[in-house]
Amino acid sequence: SETAQFKAVSSSSELIVLEQNLEFDLLSPAKMLEKYLGKSVSIIRTHPTNGSETSESAEVLAVANGVVLKTKDRIETGVPGRLSFSEVPANLRAEPTLSLLVESKKRGEREVELNYLSDGITWKADYIAELNSDEDSTQLTGLVTLTNQSGTSFRNAQLQLMGGDIQTVDRGPYRTKAMSRSAEMPMAYMAEADAASANMSSDAFFEYHLYTLPRSTSVMSNQTKQVTMLQAADVDSRKELVFTSAGQNYYNDPSGSFSEEGAEVEASPDDAELGAPVGGGVFLVFENDKKSRLGMPMPAGTVRVYKKDKNNMSQFLGEDAIRHIPEGERVRVRLGSSFDVTARRKRTSFKNVPVTGGLKKVVRSTESGVRVTFKNAKNSAQKVIYREVIPGEWKILSSNTEYKKVSKDNVEWQISVPAKGKLSLDYKVQVSLSR
Numbered sequence: 001s002e003t004a005q006f007k008a009v010s011s012s013s014e015l016i017v018l019e020q021n022l023e024f025d026l027l028s029p030a031k032m033l034e035k036y037l038g039k040s041v042s043i044i045r046t047h048p049t050n051g052s053e054t055s056e057s058a059e060v061l062a063v064a065n066g067v068v069l070k071t072k073d074r075i076e077t078g079v080p081g082r083l084s085f086s087e088v089p090a091n092l093r094a095e096p097t098l099s100l101l102v103e104s105k106k107r108g109e110r111e112v113e114l115n116y117l118s119d120g121i122t123w124k125a126d127y128i129a130e131l132n133s134d135e136d137s138t139q140l141t142g143l144v145t146l147t148n149q150s151g152t153s154f155r156n157a158q159l160q161l162m163g164g165d166i167q168t169v170d171r172g173p174y175r176t177k178a179m180s181r182s183a184e185m186p187m188a189y190m191a192e193a194d195a196a197s198a199n200m201s202s203d204a205f206f207e208y209h210l211y212t213l214p215r216s217t218s219v220m221s222n223q224t225k226q227v228t229m230l231q232a233a234d235v236d237s238r239k240e241l242v243f244t245s246a247g248q249n250y251y252n253d254p255s256g257s258f259s260e261e262g263a264e265v266e267a268s269p270d271d272a273e274l275g276a277p278v279g280g281g282v283f284l285v286f287e288n289d290k291k292s293r294l295g296m297p298m299p300a301g302t303v304r305v306y307k308k309d310k311n312n313m314s315q316f317l318g319e320d321a322i323r324h325i326p327e328g329e330r331v332r333v334r335l336g337s338s339f340d341v342t343a344r345r346k347r348t349s350f351k352n353v354p355v356t357g358g359l360k361k362v363v364r365s366t367e368s369g370v371r372v373t374f375k376n377a378k379n380s381a382q383k384v385i386y387r388e389v390i391p392g393e394w395k396i397l398s399s400n401t402e403y404k405k406v407s408k409d410n411v412e413w414q415i416s417v418p419a420k421g422k423l424s425l426d427y428k429v430q431v432s433l434s435r
Contacts, residue, residue, distance in 0.1 A: 003117040006100055008110050015110060019101040027092045033063045035089040042084035043069070043076075055084070095151075120150035121219075123161055125229065125301025129284065129333070131237070131317065133308070138237040138286060142230035142298065144200070144211070146219060153220045159227065161200075163299035163324060164208030200229045202297050209297045209324075232294045237286035240332075241382060243278045243343040243372075246389035250366055250431040274373045275346025278386075282318070284333040288325050298325040303333045340377040341384060341417065345370065353430060364433040367397065372425040376417040386413045386425060392433050399427035 008015045025031065033041075043056045058076070062068040069076045104110070123146045130139040144161060148154070200211045211229060219225055284305055289295045304319040318335030325331055349369035355362050376382050388411050396403055396411065406412045417423045 004098060005113075005115040006102075007113055009113050010111065014105050015112070016103045017100055018103055021099045023091065023093050023097045023099060025092055026096070027088065027094050029083075030063070031092055032085055032089070033060060033067060033083075035092060036060045036085060037063060041069075041086075043071070043081045044084050045081040118150045118152070120148065122147050122149075125163075125299045126226070127298070127301060127303040127322075129303055129305045130314070131239075131284065131305060131307040135239045135307075136237065138235045138284065138305075140230070140232045140235050140294065141228065142301075144227045144229045145224065146227065147224045148219045148221055151221055153218070155218045155220075156216045157219065159213040159217050159219070161211045161299075162205070162208050163211060163297065165324070166208065199231060199296070200227075204297075209299070209326075211299070230296055230298075232296075235286050235294050236292040237284055240283040240285050240385060241280060241338050241341055242283060242385045242387065243280035243374075244387045244389065245278050245345050245372075248388075248390075250368055250390070250392075250394075250429070251364055251433065274344040275371070276344060278343040278345050278372065280337055280341070280343060282335045282338050284317075284335060286331050287329075288331055289328050295327050297327055298322070298331070300324045303331075305333060305335055341382050342375050343372055343384070343386065345372045347371075348426070349428075353432075361435045362393075362432045363435050365430065367428060367430045369426070369428045373422060374415060374417045374425070375422045376419060378419060380419050382417050382419075384415045384417055386415060387411070388429075390429065390431060392431050394429055394431045397428040397430055399425075401425050401427075403427070 004020055006015075006017050006020065037060050040057050040059050043058050045054050045056070046052070047054075056071055058069040058071045060067070061070050061075070066077055067079055069080075098114075098116075123144055126143045126145050128141045128143070132138070146159075146161075200213050203210045203212070213227055217225070217227065284303075286292055286294065288298060300321070300323050302319055302321055305317040306314045307317055309315050318333075320333045320335070322331060322333065347368050348371050349367075351367050353365040353367050355365055370388075372386060374384055374386075387406070389409055390411060391409060394411075399413075401413050401415060404412050404414075413425055415423060415425060
């Protein structure tokens, strides 16, 4: 009841809420006996052979730790038969009930609106992405999965959903807003939205996004309902094979001891001839903009990706969780790891570099040669993105492939690995540790 907002629809209707009470003393046999303490009830007994019933009046003396009844000539404990009550006490409710005491300066009927926050109503976004055979276009369907465990059914309701990270007190991250309804709202108003549109409309609202279903819907108690939020065909997309090497120690001599300054040593081989495996992932990437035939704020949820095989059967490629994606941002969905394209990394040389003076106090500087070998078992060439995370201050001294500094700690190469072949990336990097 602390979240209930009661007001007249018309601003000219002067209604003042004096009190509002949430009645949750619920109807049950035990509660009936409690309310009849000191009052009379009827004991109804059924004859075991002929089925005839007899009734006897009794006063309820006690209900705590067992029922005590007083009849005309005796005291009985427990319930000797079936109890009959003359009426339901006024303050007992079959379900929790909100009652209000209001004051109005005018007589007559008023159209009023009641808004409240309800626990037990949650929603999440689910996306189905169907990748085409050329892997350059995606058909995207967004669904709202709404679960109602509030104990109340909402029939022919206008549905609005608030997307964003909303701060609440001991409540979930989402709030279903439009389950508030004005009293005696006509059905025509519920159905006035354009039913021809499949997509939910999206509007920026404060620091969130408000999604509105363009038609009325019923959400029943203990029901999970899926509603189409967006449909976008031929969204420009691409597959990315990304390998990332992180956590490398650029200050240790791979031979087990530090080399003399300026003396270069050959690195010993790793677990395999070509080095240690580099972790990689397969990503489906597309831009959330009008140019790519999308351009709609996408609430956080799960994206599941499918592609049809040669027999036109849909095959599941993978799924990933995405954060809230505003219009104009990139969507990256990790699907898994490549089966046919692999990468191995090893250090080919290492030496300590003499430390020179400067504005920053450099306490250690090394130079490492690195080789990353890519293998491709597919029948077509594959584009690969290789990223190295390099801590500290660094610079690439040489590379057999063009590179790009992505951020302070990241460098990136884009490589085309030939069909049924392999390709090596060789580079030297100087890394310095400053104090």
